[in-house]
Amino acid sequence: MNGVRLREIREGLARLHVPDIPRGRGPGKDTGLPFYNPTMEKNRDMTVLLMRALGRHGVTFLDGLSATGALGIRVALEVRGTRVTCNDQSKTASELLLKNAEMNGVRLESVVNDRIQAHLSKTSYEFIDIDPFGTPVPYLDIAFQAALRDGLVGITATDTAVLCGAQTKACFRHYEARPLHIDCCKEVGLRILIGCCARVAARHDKSITPLLSFSTDHYMRAIMAVGTGARKADETLSRMGHVAHDTETGERLLSMGPPPDQVSAGPLWAGGLLDEGSVSHLTPLHHMRHETSQLVGLLKAEVGAPGLFYDTDYLSRKLRVSPPKMSALIDALHKAGFVAVRTHFSPEGIKTDAAWGELVEVYKGV
Numbered sequence: 001m002n003g004v005r006l007r008e009i010r011e012g013l014a015r016l017h018v019p020d021i022p023r024g025r026g027p028g029k030d031t032g033l034p035f036y037n038p039t040m041e042k043n044r045d046m047t048v049l050l051m052r053a054l055g056r057h058g059v060t061f062l063d064g065l066s067a068t069g070a071l072g073i074r075v076a077l078e079v080r081g082t083r084v085t086c087n088d089q090s091k092t093a094s095e096l097l098l099k100n101a102e103m104n105g106v107r108l109e110s111v112v113n114d115r116i117q118a119h120l121s122k123t124s125y126e127f128i129d130i131d132p133f134g135t136p137v138p139y140l141d142i143a144f145q146a147a148l149r150d151g152l153v154g155i156t157a158t159d160t161a162v163l164c165g166a167q168t169k170a171c172f173r174h175y176e177a178r179p180l181h182i183d184c185c186k187e188v189g190l191r192i193l194i195g196c197c198a199r200v201a202a203r204h205d206k207s208i209t210p211l212l213s214f215s216t217d218h219y220m221r222a223i224m225a226v227g228t229g230a231r232k233a234d235e236t237l238s239r240m241g242h243v244a245h246d247t248e249t250g251e252r253l254l255s256m257g258p259p260p261d262q263v264s265a266g267p268l269w270a271g272g273l274l275d276e277g278s279v280s281h282l283t284p285l286h287h288m289r290h291e292t293s294q295l296v297g298l299l300k301a302e303v304g305a306p307g308l309f310y311d312t313d314y315l316s317r318k319l320r321v322s323p324p325k326m327s328a329l330i331d332a333l334h335k336a337g338f339v340a341v342r343t344h345f346s347p348e349g350i351k352t353d354a355a356w357g358e359l360v361e362v363y364k365g366v
């Protein structure tokens, strides 16, 4: 491949040739070579698991920015019957992914070498996956426009610094939302990302329902079911909301509907992040790594949990007490009659329905 050395790797059930260049953790940059990031294996695992959990057979799947074809080829191998198309604007990537598909004995529905914006202006799919370098915002409009009724759209964002509030102006420009740089910024950022999808979908008289959304490593991911019709789009917009954060105490409140007097972040998605019917059926496969099973376990426990977590290190600094053991805090909140669960967003994070004053009382008593 143009003198670029390749090496063979294994991921999921696939064998892939990828450029033999050193890679660290974290987001990748466009080097002009077909891109492969091993850290994203868990992301691809989760997509495979959700598709298997949904049990939809024979769906058309577009790996819209497919690079080496890692996702599309895995979906073809691990979600039997899926009709996969891989698209990438890079000719070198398209050539490599075709060879990768052949090496795995996978017959792709089609391999397209085009800008995704051009391709989706002519074609629709039941699942459209968008995994770009950095922000997915430039691709949202065409993805939701092309999404079919009862279809799915999967979005990955690696501009987490922007979504988490390190670059407020960029967040306004890209997502038209104010971020919040506090302990729960990953959840706020994920809600800003989904909120942006909700508003874009609504412009096309479409609705979204997040089935599986999470933030891990250097990226955020949301897979959403898409509905059609003005009424459903209006319902989606009614789940938009805001965050009010008291900088003195650390209290934060997620509210749906019109902005409260004091808005600290938003507009953002104030509805559910995980769909119980889908997440409860996620079943890690034997070839997947322990990290994937761990994430699945945390997400299953988090379904239906209240919005916005507290990080116990942050709370302890605010309340000037030493951090309690997580298990003791969860027990104490349960004994006091509250919901309390760990969250995948942070090992020190807790989600609870206790109001601020109640949480402080229990916290100080542990």
Ligand SMILES: C[S@@+](CC[C@H](N)C(=O)[O-])C[C@H]1O[C@@H](n2cnc3c(N)ncnc32)[C@H](O)[C@@H]1O
Residues within 6 Å of the ligand: 034, 035, 036, 037, 040, 044, 064, 065, 066, 067, 068, 069, 070, 071, 087, 088, 089, 090, 093, 114, 115, 116, 117, 131, 132, 133
């Ligand atoms: C982050 S990589 C995708 C990684 C891949 N999804 C995976 O799981 O390994 C982004 C890819 O998008 C391609 N790309 C960038 N802009 C594009 C566009 N407008 N249309 C199609 N492909 C594009 C790049 O060539 C690159 O291969």
